[in-house]
Amino acid sequence: MKKAPCGRTWEVEAIEDGRLSGSELSSFRRHAATCNVCAEEIAALAKLRVLGRSLVVEPRSDLDHRRERAALLSRANVETLSGSRGASTVRFAAIGVAATIVLLLGVFAATRALHRPAPVIASSAPASAAPSWEVANLGTAVWSIEQDGPHTHLRLSSGTARFRVDRLATSQRFVVRVPDGEVEVRGTRFVVHVAGARTLDVRVEEGAVALRIDGEPDRMIAAGAAWSRPNPQSEPMASSSSATTTSSPPSVAPIPTIVASKAPAAAAKSAPEPKTFAFAAAMQAFQAGKFPEADALFAKFIADSPSDPRCEDAAFLRAVCHERSGDAAGAAALAREYLDRHPKGLRRPEAEALAKAAP
Amino acid sequence: MSIQPHELAAVDHATWADPACRSAPDHEDDETLVRRLAEGKLDALGALFDRHRTDVANYLLRLGLASSDVDDVVQLTFLDLAKASPRFDGRTAARSWIFGIATMVVRRHRRSMRRWITCLAGRVFEARRAPPRDPHDELQRCEDETRFRRALDAISEKKREAFVLVTMEGLSGEEAAAALGIPVATVWTRLHHARLALRAHLEEDP
Numbered sequence: 001m002k003k004a005p006c007g008r009t010w011e012v013e014a015i016e017d018g019r020l021s022g023s024e025l026s027s028f029r030r031h032a033a034t035c036n037v038c039a040e041e042i043a044a045l046a047k048l049r050v051l052g053r054s055l056v057v058e059p060r061s062d063l064d065h066r067r068e069r070a071a072l073l074s075r076a077n078v079e080t081l082s083g084s085r086g087a088s089t090v091r092f093a094a095i096g097v098a099a100t101i102v103l104l105l106g107v108f109a110a111t112r113a114l115h116r117p118a119p120v121i122a123s124s125a126p127a128s129a130a131p132s133w134e135v136a137n138l139g140t141a142v143w144s145i146e147q148d149g150p151h152t153h154l155r156l157s158s159g160t161a162r163f164r165v166d167r168l169a170t171s172q173r174f175v176v177r178v179p180d181g182e183v184e185v186r187g188t189r190f191v192v193h194v195a196g197a198r199t200l201d202v203r204v205e206e207g208a209v210a211l212r213i214d215g216e217p218d219r220m221i222a223a224g225a226a227w228s229r230p231n232p233q234s235e236p237m238a239s240s241s242s243a244t245t246t247s248s249p250p251s252v253a254p255i256p257t258i259v260a261s262k263a264p265a266a267a268a269k270s271a272p273e274p275k276t277f278a279f280a281a282a283m284q285a286f287q288a289g290k291f292p293e294a295d296a297l298f299a300k301f302i303a304d305s306p307s308d309p310r311c312e313d314a315a316f317l318r319a320v321c322h323e324r325s326g327d328a329a330g331a332a333a334l335a336r337e338y339l340d341r342h343p344k345g346l347r348r349p350e351a352e353a354l355a356k357a358a359p
Numbered sequence: 360m361s362i363q364p365h366e367l368a369a370v371d372h373a374t375w376a377d378p379a380c381r382s383a384p385d386h387e388d389d390e391t392l393v394r395r396l397a398e399g400k401l402d403a404l405g406a407l408f409d410r411h412r413t414d415v416a417n418y419l420l421r422l423g424l425a426s427s428d429v430d431d432v433v434q435l436t437f438l439d440l441a442k443a444s445p446r447f448d449g450r451t452a453a454r455s456w457i458f459g460i461a462t463m464v465v466r467r468h469r470r471s472m473r474r475w476i477t478c479l480a481g482r483v484f485e486a487r488r489a490p491p492r493d494p495h496d497e498l499q500r501c502e503d504e505t506r507f508r509r510a511l512d513a514i515s516e517k518k519r520e521a522f523v524l525v526t527m528e529g530l531s532g533e534e535a536a537a538a539l540g541i542p543v544a545t546v547w548t549r550l551h552h553a554r555l556a557l558r559a560h561l562e563e564d565p
Contacts (some may be wrong), residue, residue, distance in 0.1 A: 013550075013551060013554070017525065017532060017547065017550065018531065018532075019532070019547075048557060048558070049527070051503060051504065052511075052522070052523070052526055052527035053527050054500070054503075054504055060413075065409075068408075068412070068430065068433075068434070069412075071434070072404070072405075072434055072437055073401055073439070074440050075404055075434065076401055076438055077401060079441075079442075080399065080401070113369060131559065180477060195399045196397045196398045196399045196444075196445055197445050198395070198398060200399075286417065
């Protein structure tokens with residue numbers, strides 16, 4: 001590139017980058033109006049800019065954009081639930097090598113506290129001083145354990161896990177550390193759900209837990225009760241005191257007592273089944289492959305809670321249950337029913353496909 | 360109560376089911392969407408995709424990515440964005456943060472041998488395409504675009520990133536610095552050398 005004879009050509013780039021202003025900018029503009037070298041430099045940089053911005057992707061059709069969006073959200077959902085990267089044949093070999101290295105490191109660091117994918121069931125090693133406990137991974141939990149004599153600290157980074165802790169001796173402690181607080185137990189069974197570095201809900205099935213969440217008052221949660229992170233637009237969930245949380249707030253999800261021998265009195269068994277539990281029960285049946293049972297539970301949920309926003313998904317999942325059970329005609333009928341009730345539903349494309357698939 | 364992604368875990372790809380997402384309101388800015396994404400609200404990811412997909416695709420293409428790879432890398436960028444959302448601190452604009460993620464994804468993509476092979480094949484195909492038989496000005500435009508693409512591919516990756524972000528995507532120096540994780544002065548230096556190199560290549564390539 002030839003050297004410019006004008007000593008101010010460096011200012012051309014400064015203007016192009018927006019680094020000149022005020023009097024400096026005015027001064028250079030007056031100079032450029034009379035300097036051919038600077039004027040040529042300005043034109044050359046402008047041409048580079050125009051050439052660069054001419055490289056564009058061809059506009060995509062709305063349908064292609066929607067398909068790509070749907071594919072992205074599906075992958076993101078799977079990766080959110082699995083906690084792992086999406087499948088990639090390109091990275092398979094690298095993952096194999098990395099897995100071997102990780103395995104070797106894991107063997108070497110077996111006694112250290114490392115974050116690892118949790119097994120379905122893990123329990124404490126028999127130790128006279130350490131608490132006796134079990135934790136069940138409900139599909140996505142990632143945790144690590146720090147043992148300090150009679151004190152057990154389990155760090156739940158993300159996901160959902162169910163804990164069972166035998167009644168503790170006076171010197172023992174069992175604390176579940178979550179990203180935004182901790183849950184301390186005194187001999188109980190409970191479920192913690194963490195996502196996005198925030199605790200979303202804690203449900204106690206037996207015993208009681210002390211819940212300490214950043215920005216929230218400390219509270220005790222008894223058996224049959226639960227705490228859920230409040231929606232910023234809704235009223236606060238918990239009572240103002242740190243006393244035992246009951247199941248009265250409508251947005252808290254009480255659950256039936258599973259083992260009554262050690263727990264304080266739970267919600268009356270004759271009380272109506274809560275909506276959230278009913279939907280969750282239907283989902284559990286679906287996950288377990290019990291499609292006829294799931295279909296019946298979804299149908300009951302729709303009948304009992306017609307105004308619940310999850311009715312749309314329940315209606316769609318009913319069609320999926322029939323499809324999975326081999327009943328294509330039933331799936332098509334339910335899919336058409338879904339389309340009639342939810343003409344602008346999110347599952348419209350999938351329901352249309354099911355409706356057309358029947359022979 | 361809004362549908363949580365985990366409540367639809369059972370609906371797998373076989374039924375082409377999306378997560379239970381609703382479109383985000385138009386009044387939500389990017390920073391709010393990223394924060395909601397960090398809370399696990401995938402509808403925010405959809406909204407960010409709607410707003411920025413074209414810009415990201417253009418950026419990737421301008422960085423020299425083969426057009427056949429743009430769609431895949433766009434997907435990877437937004438997936439990485441979802442994973443990185445809890446770490447977004449709001450000190451930079453969300454748009455420049457997104458470009459930063461795209462830059463990292465492209466670098467990772469280029470290190471893949473398989474992609475190099477595909478890219479080479481794509482380059483051969485693109486080089487063999489005949490110029491369009493259009494009026495003279497359209498032909499000139501295509502030739503200029505091809506020459507510029509060759510010049511852009513010939514400069515180093517670091518210079519190319521700085522040039523594309525500032526000159527072509529319109530980011531400020533500070534935003535480009537945040538996206539690339541380098542000081543602002545380094546952005547200006549790389550940009551200056553990128554322009555010198557591009558003009559030299561264009562002069563040598565008639």
